[in-house]
Amino acid sequence: MNATQRLARFLADLQYADIPEPVLARCEDLFLDWVGSALASQGAHPTPLFERYAQRMGPGDGPARMLVNGRGTSPYFAALVNGAASHLVEQDDLHNSSVLHPATVVFSAVLAAAQERGKSGRELLLASVAGYEAGIRIGEFMGRSHYRIFHTTATVGTLAAAVAVGKLLGFDREQFINLLGNAGTQAAGLWEFLRDAADSKQLHTAKAAADGLLAAYMTEDGLTGARNILEGEQGLAAGMSSDADASRLDDRLGSRWALAETSFKFHASCRHTHPAADALLHLMQREGLHHEQIAKVVTRVHQGAIDVLGRVVKPSTVHQAKFSMGAVLGLIAVHGSAQLIEFRDLALTDAAVDGFRQKVSMELDPEVDAAYPARWLGRVIVTTTDGRTLSAAIDEPKGDPGNTLSRPELEAKFLRLLAFSGARTPAEGQALIDRIWQLRDAQTLTDLI
């Protein structure tokens, strides 16, 4: 039995009762966060393009829902539209070592299928956990060489989505083997679009969710797939990785819960700014400092932060502001928050933010750099206007597993996401939160959202 077969056995055998309570609760947390991320993109380009495509190519109605417009369609198009929508504002979850955003692909596919099949909240949770556990391990298996060219959430995301739907449909080992083959041979998504700021990121997550669902439905109907798509000589790793490590595929199955290692995004900026933002906020609160008392901020960072953030000198778009260490720290210092609304309304136009931005610099810190990417350390050195030098350190940014968001913090983020797009009133948002915290007792999911 190879690692792929052991993974398939684990997926087939996994029962709801096997999953520890904290993992189930975290899965509900991640689900809430995903719903918020999807609703936050309502009306924002290119989400409406996917809605129109679904309308043009799909049925006029159906048992699965597109979150951004509430309309019914077939599961394929619900997965497509929800996959596009839930990654757009970049507030959805991230698993660090696999560099996979699991929610946008797993929940988009599995909710669509669950609505069509009349499945319960528990069945959704079990299936989602299977999708996270498989997807994260396959992402780790594909390695860093894969991520250099390929968008892992697109490629591996297809497999994660497929596994979640396969579990929902009650697949046995043999079906999981075929399912991995049918999903893996559809895996696609290249980073080239980043250079042009093109819309492919949404196409990638949309297609990963929808193609994963397609793989599961057609496998259920009898379509056979390659039996060794991950490790085989003409398989995924052979074609798209030079440092694949098969031991990651079945790494501590049943005892390590990779889902619980998944991070929430707290600030609405590039993740490379988060450690420093948290350290600055901590320092200002600890010292009771006002932003006008700060003369200079040196952030001590890893090289990757300099590579990515160093390109933005003076941000001229909201997107660029999210990649400007100075603008992010300016929002944090002046407004205490760097969420979607602050970026949209204040990052480019607030003179105090812009003034603070010019006080911020980055310096390479060997200790921070050595710890990366396993740990994202935050280090800031602040010089005050009255001549003091203060420093602060954060060893785990807010949202990471060891510093995760509490339910009240998740609820507040959720309501902010809904307010950003105006998709729901606060009262509607609160009612939705209440229903999602009861997810495991829901008998059907058709009217959940």
Place this chain on the structure above:
Amino acid sequence: MNATQRLARFLADLQYADIPEPVLARCEDLFLDWVGSALASQGAHPTPLFERYAQRMGPGDGPARMLVNGRGTSPYFAALVNGAASHLVEQDDLHNSSVLHPATVVFSAVLAAAQERGKSGRELLLASVAGYEAGIRIGEFMGRSHYRIFHTTATVGTLAAAVAVGKLLGFDREQFINLLGNAGTQAAGLWEFLRDAADSKQLHTAKAAADGLLAAYMTEDGLTGARNILEGEQGLAAGMSSDADASRLDDRLGSRWALAETSFKFHASCRHTHPAADALLHLMQREGLHHEQIAKVVTRVHQGAIDVLGRVVKPSTVHQAKFSMGAVLGLIAVHGSAQLIEFRDLALTDAAVDGFRQKVSMELDPEVDAAYPARWLGRVIVTTTDGRTLSAAIDEPKGDPGNTLSRPELEAKFLRLLAFSGARTPAEGQALIDRIWQLRDAQTLTDLI
């Protein structure tokens, strides 16, 4: 301007009047051959699985037709089902140097779009030529290293299908640039399934046609894509090829018509058997020999033929018989034909075929091997029962561009394909032939097939 941009310019500027008459006529030939290939798979696994998927996920009716059941659906699902169906019996066309089967992806996508948009036969032909010219050049660009792991008709096929639909929709240069990005980032398909004889080949052509169409419709609606998906640092060649050659992308655009280099499949067997089959048939006709007068046949072949065909000693399935040099030559010698019906009804059960099979051997021929793959040379040496040694040589197998099928031969093949599945009566088939030979005068294509 790089090669991709020159290709986009050519595609945008191409006019119907630019295309030489023989290329248009050959395009009609290829279209007829494609319709026959699709109809031949009616009812054969896994075609009905794709029909059921379209029924489950798509609209109940629509302007585009699934060839195997005549039902209407949206263009996305018509492309999906026709893409799956038209590659199944492996009688569709092949372009040698790109190792691309263009018809199954190009026509599946473009006919579906043309039916929805009310386009004419001339518009279909122009768009199809664009798809062939681009797809073949992109296949050559990706090189042999790509084909070792990836199924080129799946990966590059997505781009070929997209280009054809984009031309049908009247794209300009800028749209073609975005279209290539949107199609290229969806390109997927691994050979791993071959090891298990799994159903992925149909999934690949189905998805290539449908995803290419998706890319074109969404590009038309404003979805942007990577501007250098083929040649870029994180693009298709960077991720999936080690011998890409950008000069192939714009190789003699407007003077070399790659469509006209495309081969028809004549015998229903593995193509490695075709040169020897043609040579034997030629020898028997030339000498007036009956199969019982033959004591021994030595086929002088290239190494690739030995690698692929050498595995089958005694065929036990119809599929294996297509990969048995002895069984193929047995059908040719005893029945004068090795088509789908002979394989199904005679290859395993006819004692004379089986007896002849045991008289056939393969030997490596250095001259044949050196010419491959540019030329597929056929060489046989026959020993007769009365002790004579006879030989014959064919330098271009039947169906290749220099030895192409005449319209009567194409019509006969078409009617055989229809008879194989029973999809149409001979009279219906003849009426269909008559309509397809009038393709360039058709005002709409909805009721063509």
